[in-house]
Amino acid sequence: AQTVTQSQPEMSVQEAETVTLSCTYDTSESDYYLFWYKQPPSRQMILVIRQEAYKQQNATENRFSVNFQKAAKSFSLKISDSQLGDAAMYFCAYSNENTDKLIFGTGTRLQVFP
Amino acid sequence: DAGVIQSPRHEVTEMGQEVTLRCKPISGHNSLFWYRQTMMRGLELLIYFNNNVPIDDSGMPEDRFSAKMPNASFSTLKIQPSEPRDSAVYFCASSPGDPTPLHFGNGTRLTVT
Numbered sequence: 001a002q003t004v005t006q007s008q009p010e011m012s013v014q015e016a017e018t019v020t021l022s023c024t025y026d027t028s029e030s031d032y033y034l035f036w037y038k039q040p041p042s043r044q045m046i047l048v049i050r051q052e053a054y055k056q057q058n059a060t061e062n063r064f065s066v067n068f069q070k071a072a073k074s075f076s077l078k079i080s081d082s083q084l085g086d087a088a089m090y091f092c093a094y095s096n097e098n099t100d101k102l103i104f105g106t107g108t109r110l111q112v113f114p
Numbered sequence: 115d116a117g118v119i120q121s122p123r124h125e126v127t128e129m130g131q132e133v134t135l136r137c138k139p140i141s142g143h144n145s146l147f148w149y150r151q152t153m154m155r156g157l158e159l160l161i162y163f164n165n166n167v168p169i170d171d172s173g174m175p176e177d178r179f180s181a182k183m184p185n186a187s188f189s190t191l192k193i194q195p196s197e198p199r200d201s202a203v204y205f206c207a208s209s210p211g212d213p214t215p216l217h218f219g220n221g222t223r224l225t226v227t
Contacts, residue, residue, distance in 0.1 A: 107157075
């Protein structure tokens with residue numbers, strides 16, 4: 001069975017600085033998809049970024065980028081130029097090629113200090 | 115596009131009562147998912163439908179939980195009888211098909227006293 005692990009329950013960063021959130025996963029599949037979702041206090045689940053496993057190039061969305069290491073089964077999220085509005089829970093998630101069912105990690109709470 | 119619509123946003127009920135949570139997926143999406151979020155267990159998939167047919171209900175905790183999708187625009191998650199340990203945020207999500215990101219509703223916060 002596939003699993004997703006986020007080993008950092010909480011992280012903090014100073015405004016304008018860079019922070020990296022860690023995620024590892026376990027799967028025997030070769031083709032799959034990885035996601036980072038953001039959940040602010042409003043509890044809405046917002047897609048931040050998505051990575052296809054067959055793509056070697058790391059996905060980037062404005063200030064958000066990932067470091068995808070397929071052999072190590074690692075998928076970290078880097079937030080550059082952190083803003084107060086980035087404060088939220090961040091969830092790493094996995095889905096295999098044949099289904100859009102998501103398996104989530106336990107989340108990392110990010111605090112951003114002015 | 116109104117997004118995935120869930121109702122009610124909050125529900126408070128007494129133990130033993132029946133609870134029904136409702137979801138309207140995004141039009142044209144053929145996959146629908148029910149997730150439960152708690153502090154202890156995080157986000158757990160309860161059940162998902164494809165073209166209104168339940169595909170995987172292995173996450174449904176017990177017989178007290180049931181879910182239906184009578185048509186492409188509506189789904190319900192029912193808990194009968196409810197228990198305090200069912201207190202959680204329940205999310206509905208939909209997708210146009212694999213492999214695409216899920217679109218989540220704003221969730222229903224259920225409190226069972």
